[in-house]
Amino acid sequence: xxxxxxxxxxxxxxxxxxxxxGLGPRNPWTEPPGPRKGERRxxxxxxxxxxxxxxxxxxxxxxxLPEPRDRGFWIGGIVSLLVVWVLITSFHRxxxxxxxxxxxxxxxxxxxxxxxxxxxxxxxxxxxxxxxxQVSTTEIGASAGDSENLAVTSDGSLVDLAYAVRWxxxxxxxxxxxxxxxxxxxxxxxxNAMRSQVARATSDQVTGTDQDEVADGAAQRLQATxxxxxxxxxxxxxxxxxxxxxxxxxxTFRTVVDAVQKAQAKVSAAKVYALQAASKAESExxxxxxLYDQYRxxxxxxxxxxxxxxxxxxxxxxxxxxxxxxxVTVPITGGSRVAADEAKP
Amino acid sequence: MSVLAxxxxxxxxxxxxxxxxxxxxxxxxxxxxxxxxQAVVIRLGRPVGFVNAWRPGQGVEGSDAGLFAHAxxxxxxxxxxxxxxxxxxxxxxxxxxxxxxxxxxxxxxxRIVDPLTMLKTAGAEGKVADALSPLLASALRAAAARRxxxxxxxxxxxxxxxxxxxxxxxxxxxxxxxxxxVRIERAGLPPGAATEHMIxxxxxxxxxxxxxxxxxxxxxAAGIRAQADADAAKIYADSYGKxxxxxxxYRSMQSYRxxxxxxxxxxxSPDSDYLREFKGGR
Numbered sequence: 125x126x127x128x129x130x131x132x133x134x135x136x137x138x139x140x141x142x143x144x145x146g147l148g149p150r151n152p153w154t155e156p157p158g159p160r161k162g163e164r165r166x167x168x169x170x171x172x173x174x175x176x177x178x179x180x181x182x183x184x185x186x187x188x189l190p191e192p193r194d195r196g197f198w199i200g201g202i203v204s205l206l207v208v209w210v211l212i213t214s215f216h217r218x219x220x221x222x223x224x225x226x227x228x229x230x231x232x233x234x235x236x237x238x239x240x241x242x243x244x245x246x247x248x249x250x251x252x253x254x255x256x257x258q259v260s261t262t263e264i265g266a267s268a269g270d271s272e273n274l275a276v277t278s279d280g281s282l283v284d285l286a287y288a289v290r291w292x293x294x295x296x297x298x299x300x301x302x303x304x305x306x307x308x309x310x311x312x313x314x315x316n317a318m319r320s321q322v323a324r325a326t327s328d329q330v331t332g333t334d335q336d337e338v339a340d341g342a343a344q345r346l347q348a349t350x351x352x353x354x355x356x357x358x359x360x361x362x363x364x365x366x367x368x369x370x371x372x373x374x375x376t377f378r379t380v381v382d383a384v385q386k387a388q389a390k391v392s393a394a395k396v397y398a399l400q401a402a403s404k405a406e407s408e409x410x411x412x413x414x415l416y417d418q419y420r421x422x423x424x425x426x427x428x429x430x431x432x433x434x435x436x437x438x439x440x441x442x443x444x445x446x447x448x449x450x451x452v453t454v455p456i457t458g459g460s461r462v463a464a465d466e467a468k469p
Numbered sequence: 470m471s472v473l474a475x476x477x478x479x480x481x482x483x484x485x486x487x488x489x490x491x492x493x494x495x496x497x498x499x500x501x502x503x504x505x506x507q508a509v510v511i512r513l514g515r516p517v518g519f520v521n522a523w524r525p526g527q528g529v530e531g532s533d534a535g536l537f538a539h540a541x542x543x544x545x546x547x548x549x550x551x552x553x554x555x556x557x558x559x560x561x562x563x564x565x566x567x568x569x570x571x572x573x574x575x576x577x578x579x580r581i582v583d584p585l586t587m588l589k590t591a592g593a594e595g596k597v598a599d600a601l602s603p604l605l606a607s608a609l610r611a612a613a614a615r616r617x618x619x620x621x622x623x624x625x626x627x628x629x630x631x632x633x634x635x636x637x638x639x640x641x642x643x644x645x646x647x648x649x650x651v652r653i654e655r656a657g658l659p660p661g662a663a664t665e666h667m668i669x670x671x672x673x674x675x676x677x678x679x680x681x682x683x684x685x686x687x688x689x690a691a692g693i694r695a696q697a698d699a700d701a702a703k704i705y706a707d708s709y710g711k712x713x714x715x716x717x718x719y720r721s722m723q724s725y726r727x728x729x730x731x732x733x734x735x736x737x738s739p740d741s742d743y744l745r746e747f748k749g750g751r
Contacts, residue, residue: 230501230535301505305555312652312654369671391690394692401697402701409707412708419715427718438725
């Protein structure tokens, strides 16, 4: 039973009218007649306006289930999709570390602070969320493999460099609108800054002693360059991951380190020797000095005492022989060997 | 009666058709010019205006970005990037004034300030970098040939970068662009003989350094030992030298203690001092 009327009813008739066979409006609160052809259930749609629209659609078509070909269904579907679209694209949540740059039909229309915000729906308003406090890291220089990133130092040496630049977006508008491909730019400018700094330092400074100063100097250079470009970026710092002599020279550098260690060891040993010699001299002369003081007080007595002390210690140990008269030998204890020799024929 | 004829009689169809027509015309006469773009309006092959042209020192507040209305269909709106753009050159081999060869990477920053000229000469935005690249290369070569190799290393030579930028900027105006900065990212020795030579030189220097360190260490250690010996000798001399004869006696007593042990035969004469009292008084 095709309804030959247009979507707004037959020509001349009011839109609210219509019903089955021109009987007048159907009571919208009763159950609609069951499905005829087409088992499709209508999708559940929310919104009272929507329901009213659907009710009118039902009335118009005499309670039949609207089929895909019926324009009322299409209008209802499109409107509901639009409402959902507007809801989704009008609300924006900006996290604390983000900012949202709003572009209205292409034109900058403000920056959203963290929180929940409502704007006009897309495609009228477009919000680009940028991380503002989050630190990004750009790694430069080979950190894997054997490809080297050699830089020249002030003393004509080569250093294999690998470093990381930590930066964050300081000004979201500048970051978005001033430069194209700002991330690439950071890498290019960083190479220039780092190598300028390394070229002003000696090889020893870069590989060891003053590495932090080199990194800080390069970071300042980089910040100045990026500010000149209005990049809207703040350089948090540069961390040198590797600053080593070229691979071909690694062994030579080990030789140098070895030589330093050996030389230091020799000097330390000499110092120990010096201490020992000094303390030995001190203690021996102290003994002598004490004895000498006693000797000065009573020379004869001290000498005799020393002599007999020595004899007391020595004589019991040795083979003693006393010669009483020329030619006669009288052995004392311990001298058995000598006596035996004499006794032999 | 055909469907079309029936539809044509109804105002609803007319309204719908009119709406569609309005939409199509609107789509053809409205263009969104983003903040990052400037636009040239070309009507039937002739330029008639600019939108959101870049001006130095202008921030986002003063821009004319947004929805722009123009004559439908006859106007062609060409969007051109108004941001600062860049391109890179890599592994350029440059000859220096002292006959050295340097391999360099460089980058340039430029901006399209005259989009109309750009369109006339380069034809499209992307072609500008293509046109400027060989110009940058030749400017680098020209500047490098005037300087010694050492001046190029590390991008430390601001004079060279300035020379190159000036030359490139002049050339870029032809394309409706201005070059705002040129920098050398890296400048090093070409791989091969020159690098090997430098590495050999470094190796020899370091080996010599190692020998020097060893020699210095030996010398310092010997000096410390010698000084220690001298200091000890002075302590001994100051002490024992007070009475050399007594020291001789003292030292002899120590020596006898040490050396006269079992197995040694000691012969004592009755006239010896040791037995003097033994013989019975003087």
